Amino acid sequence: MTTPSHRSVREDTSRVLAPLLELPHVIHAAVISGDGLIEGRSPDLARDSAEGVAAMLSALQGAARTTTAAFAGQFDVTLRQTVIESDLGWVFAIPAGDNTSLAVFAGPEVDMGVVTHQMQVQVAALGSKAMSRPARSDSPE
Numbered sequence: 001m002t003t004p005s006h007r008s009v010r011e012d013t014s015r016v017l018a019p020l021l022e023l024p025h026v027i028h029a030a031v032i033s034g035d036g037l038i039e040g041r042s043p044d045l046a047r048d049s050a051e052g053v054a055a056m057l058s059a060l061q062g063a064a065r066t067t068t069a070a071f072a073g074q075f076d077v078t079l080r081q082t083v084i085e086s087d088l089g090w091v092f093a094i095p096a097g098d099n100t101s102l103a104v105f106a107g108p109e110v111d112m113g114v115v116t117h118q119m120q121v122q123v124a125a126l127g128s129k130a131m132s133r134p135a136r137s138d139s140p141e
Helices: 007-021 047-072 112-126
Strands: 026-033 038-041 082-086 089-095 100-106
Touching: 007 026, 007 038, 007 112, 026 047, 038 047, 047 082, 047 089, 047 100, 089 112, 100 112
Parallel strands: none
Antiparallel strands: 026 038, 026 100, 082 089, 089 100
8 A cells, every 4th residue: 555645735735825925914824624634834834833723723614514504404514714803813714625724814904805815716726626635534444
């Protein structure tokens, strides 16, 4: 059995993240798996911080799906966007393929429309297939 290489994922994520990091007031960006693992991060985002972001965003998106399902009375919920506003700025997260999200942290003065539009452009340009990651399995193969 061969072990899949993660090199192409890192190369792909850097292509996705670089244009986002050039936008005014964007501070960090990351690609996050649905099970809370960091798949790619902006160069200035410390590894420990990125891992914390990935874990919390995964939990937050699970809570958002559950909350929406409870309000709607339906259990098949697909998140299109998660947005957090704080005194320190904004967090935007969008799906970037199966079991993967693209997240951006920006300062309070950011143009939300520009950032979220560029996030969609980057995901579309790369293609959801390249960004998709299978869910982690704890069972041996």
